[in-house]
Amino acid sequence: MRARLETLGARTLDGIGALGAVAVLALQIVRMGLKPPYRLRRWVDEVLDSGVRSVLIVCLSGATVGASLSLLGYGTLSRFGAEGFLGALVGHALVRELGPVLTALLVAGRAGSAMAAEIASMVQTEQLDGLRMMSIDPVDYVITPKACSMIAVMPLLYGLFVVVALLGALYVGVDLLGVDRGQFLSSLEDALNFREHVAQGLVKALAFGVLVGLIATYRGYTSEPTSAGVSAATTGTVVTASVSILVCNYVITALWGI
Amino acid sequence: MASTRSSEFAVGLFVMAGLASIAYLSLQVGGLNYRGEGGLQLVAHFDDVGGLTTRAPVSIAGVTVGQVRSIALDEYMRAQVIMDLDSDLALPVDSVVAIRTAGILGDQFLAVEPGAEEVVLTSGEEFSFSEDALSLERLIGKFVNNAGLSSDDP
Known part of the structure; x- marks a missing residue:
């Protein structure tokens, strides 16, 4: 009994310690991001890596998600003769919930894991120590551009995802299933407004960008300098980021509008 | 490079x-709101706007020509609705604006029936005639009351 309590206590303390370490890293990133030199070259590279190279997978997933959502919604709505509301249904689902969550999960799996693995292998091969030897702060040179590019990239990818998904839904709903184009678009535009839906989606995308960026860089930066450490950092990033994205999504949805 | x-x-x-x-x-x-200022802005007063919301469409003969900008209470405790319309719209001054419902379950919108006068409404002016939202509950209440009265009356 005592031993169990002790493990519980140790785990809790570890967890609190890790949270504190993440917060310290976040503060360092903010400080380094605001302070010159701004290292634009590094930013471009990182946005290319985590953003541009994710465009294809994000668009492809968006198109199929939109298309299947359209099929699913049509099956139910047509029973009530309410196919006209297909646009509203698809729009609600995509803009507020599916868009930010799926984009963030995809980016966490594709770019977040790569980011953590890259930093972890830099730790393992003592490249970060090499930077310190040249009195370059690795947080400034490596971590900050990576984390910040993730935050900048997420809302942009969210926008792309939703627009492509809406196009996919429009194609399936209008061209394949025969819903009236005008009805689809007007119900979509009527059902959504900026404050309730689009702003919420953007805030979520930003929050998830912060989550993925922080978790990936923290996991990589604090990894063990071994091969096992690299793999643990990668796995840990994907698992922690995915779970925290889903939990954070619920919290934002529940708190929005209060 | x-x-x-x-x-x-x-x-x-x-x-x-x-x-x-x-x-x-x-x-x-x-x-x-992308229509912005500069379009035709008209005002209408209603005793009851029912479920009308801002951004509800304003239509003439079923064609959408604008949207509701704001709904507020005026000094006589009536609902004041301000709407943005296409700027090239020439509405006669005796046009009627009514709150209608799209289908049985649909959203409420404003329907404008153009009048016959030569003079047209310009931005900032007010509709003289308006029709309130049709309240099903009130109609049923009236019906039930009337039915009760007629059966009680000898």
Whole structure:
């Protein structure tokens, strides 16, 4: 009994310690991001890596998600003769919930894991120590551009995802299933407004960008300098980021509008 | 150099595409007011607006010509509805504006029936005639009352 309590206590303390370490890293990133030199070259590279190279997978997933959502919604709505509301249904689902969550999960799996693995292998091969030897702060040179590019990239990818998904839904709903184009678009535009839906989606995308960026860089930066450490950092990033994205999504949805 | 140029180009393209899609979502789908000032702005007063909301469409003969900008209470405790309409619309001064419902379960919208006068409404002016929202509950209440009265009366 005592031993169990002790493990519980140790785990809790570890967890609190890790949270504190993440917060310290976040503060360092903010400080380094605001302070010159701004290292634009590094930013471009990182946005290319985590953003541009994710465009294809994000668009492809968006198109199929939109298309299947359209099929699913049509099956139910047509029973009530309410196919006209297909646009509203698809729009609600995509803009507020599916868009930010799926984009963030995809980016966490594709770019977040790569980011953590890259930093972890830099730790393992003592490249970060090499930077310190040249009195370059690795947080400034490596971590900050990576984390910040993730935050900048997420809302942009969210926008792309939703627009492509809406196009996919429009194609399936209008061209394949025969819903009236005008009805689809007007119900979509009527059902959504900026404050309730689009702003919420953007805030979520930003929050998830912060989550993925922080978790990936923290996991990589604090990894063990071994091969096992690299793999643990990668796995840990994907698992922690995915779970925290889903939990954070619920919290934002529940708190929005209060 | 060639590779850095092309990477910058790719990033630029990506940022443009992302911003364009966010702008599309906000303006077109989100209906952030893009009509702006300068259109025809008209005012109408109602005793009861029912479930009318801002951004509800304003239509003439079923064609959407504008949207509701704001709904507020005026000094006589009536509902004051301000709407933005297409600026090239020439509505006679005796036009009637009514609150209608799209289908049985649909949303409420404003329907304008143009009048016959030569003089047209200009921006900031008020509709003289308005029809309130049809309240099903009130209709049923009236019906039940009337039925009760007629059966009680000898």
